[in-house]
Amino acid sequence: MVNSRWGLIIPPAATPTGVFLLRQYMPTIPDELIEQGRIDGAGEFRIFLRIVVPLCKAPLAVLTIFSVLWRWNDFLWPLIISQSQDHYTLPVALAQFANEQVVPFNYILAMSVVSMLLVILIFLIMQRKIMQGIAATGLK
Structure with missing residues (x-):
């Protein structure tokens, strides 16, 4: 992966900060929504895609902004790989x-x-998702 675009993208893609941010947000999702999905006959993967992911738009938007900002301003890793x-x-x-x-x-x-x-553009696009996530309560 040295001297390739994949070497710049893949290794820093999964950050501990992203895992921590999403893990801290997931327990705030009401268990009643997940139970309703199980009662309706949805499997675990479908519950995740149809219930959990749409409720996680705000932290995913924040994580996207952070990731783009960190990777865009990263100096040491691209200097080593490229x-x-x-x-x-x-x-x-x-x-x-x-x-x-x-x-x-x-x-x-x-x-x-x-x-x-690019950083300003990503922030302006994701700002709408963050505001929608703050306004939504999780129970509809």
């Missing part, structure tokens, strides 16, 4: 610019703005 400039991420490329003899500040500022745009 051995060619074709696979460098924006923080690594910005650091490469700073190591040149003449520092092109206009390029550095442009790349910094581009690197912030």
Whole structure:
């Protein structure tokens, strides 16, 4: 996986913070909803997909924002895995610019703005899910 896009994506995908966040949220789901699914004849997997996952939209949105932000700003892992400039991420490329003899500040500022745009866009998209999750109580 060295010097490939999969090496940048797969190893940092499952974070302990994400597991902890979702595990702390799952017990707050009322047991009555899960029991109603069992009474209706749904299996465990269907209960998970039809009841639990829709109720977990808010923590999944928060986890998505955190994961995108962490992976987008990650410096050390892409520096270790990427051995060619074709696979460098924006923080690594910005650091490469700073190591040149003449520092092109206009390029550095442009790349910094581009690197912030994705994070802002993800937050604006996921903000709606977070607000919907806060407004919903779980029992409908």
